[in-house]
Amino acid sequence: MANLTLAPQGELAQIRIGDLPTEAGGVVRDATIAYRRWGEFRGDPDGTNNLVLIEHALTGDTNVADWWGDLLGPGRALDTDAWCIVCTNVIGGCQGSTGPASEHPDGGRWGSRFPAISIRDQVSAEKMLLDALGVSRFHAVLGGSMGGARALEWALMYPDKLNASCVIAVSARASAWQIGIQTAQISAIERDPAWQGGDYYDTGSSPDAGLAAARRIAHLTYRGEQELDERFGAGRQDGENPHGEFRDPEQRFAVESYLQYHGRKLVERFDAGSYVVLTESLNRHNIGRGRGGLNKALGACRVPTMIVGVDTDILYPYHQQEHLSRNIPELMGIARISSPVGHDAFLAEFRQMDRIIRRFFVLSVLNDDDHEDDGYLI
Secondary structure, X not given: OOOOOOOOOOOOEEEEEEEEXXXXXXXXXXXXXXXXEEOOOOEOOOOOEOEEEEEOOOOOOOOHHHHOHHHEOOOOOEOOOOOEEEEEOOOOOOOOOOOOOOEOOOOOEOHHHXXXXXXXXXXXXXXXXXXXXXXXXXXEEXXXXXXXXXXXXXXHHOHHHEEEEEEEOOOOEOOHHHHHHHHHHHHHHHOOHHHHHHOOOOOOOOOHHHHHHHHHHHHHHHOOHHHHHHHHOOOEOOOOOOOOOOOOOOOOXXXXXXXXXXXHHHHHXXXXXXXXXXXXXXXXXXXXXXXXXXXXXXXXXXXXXXXXXXXOOOOOOHHHHHHHHHHOOOEEEEEEEOOXXXXXXXXXXXXXXXXXXXXXXXXXXXXXXXXXXXHHHO
């Protein structure tokens, strides 16, 4: 068994993976993928091992300890005593991997020169990273939302590379509603005068207002109608009056203030160019493309897969996860998160996610034909 040299635990590392050809015919030249890992790698990098790939959502990053911290650590669902947890920053992102804000090999920033990418391109980049690290097989992949789309594509693109997949809060393809709401977000950014066709880098301005507006639109799809109404109703922000003679943007409903806050927080940590690129990749998500349609593609999936959905999800309604579960032959089970939170419940309902992930690992080991020879997987 080969020894792997991985990043120090919890620290960000960047690996150059070379040129990444995109599904649509573009090329991301001299690409870099960033990642973090927790737990020690054990096993054979070309066979049975304990490496688990975690896939972040649209505006997530490599730091699983930030957004799934209650699930990560010794004895927790993502047990770092048992598993080597690896999380990459998606290609096109802005947290260490090559994206529109990165330096272009020919000078300047990528900006508008960054090609459109698909979920399959994101998975191809991750495979190139694992190849660069010396890993040709791993135990399992888990992800939610855009991360769930990547987990599903891993099972379809590289079924011989992993033992199990956990697909959370996503669909087999983008629906017309999802494309519509996501293109509205892109439009909010592109209509900001500071966007400058995507080439705003190093100009002294950035489309912060457009990005904040896009986030406000998106956040309404991430949270549940019931939760927002219970929290805010038609109440006004403290000290303000939105019922005056004329509309005044300084006099807000409480929910307006809440959404504006989340818009500002995203502007502080995320790049508008990456937001456009990654949102467009979700528009292009369609596992049936080039595979004879959705059901034929799902029917060909050979990787044991667990499906997880949220009962109040507006963005990816639960019936879309039911469709996945009906058509994947190696179904490990379908789990339903019950929550008023909506789509983000997989990031908020830690007790339910704890049980789901623990069950997934038990089943993933039972589905591993070689597990009896590797006690650390039991």
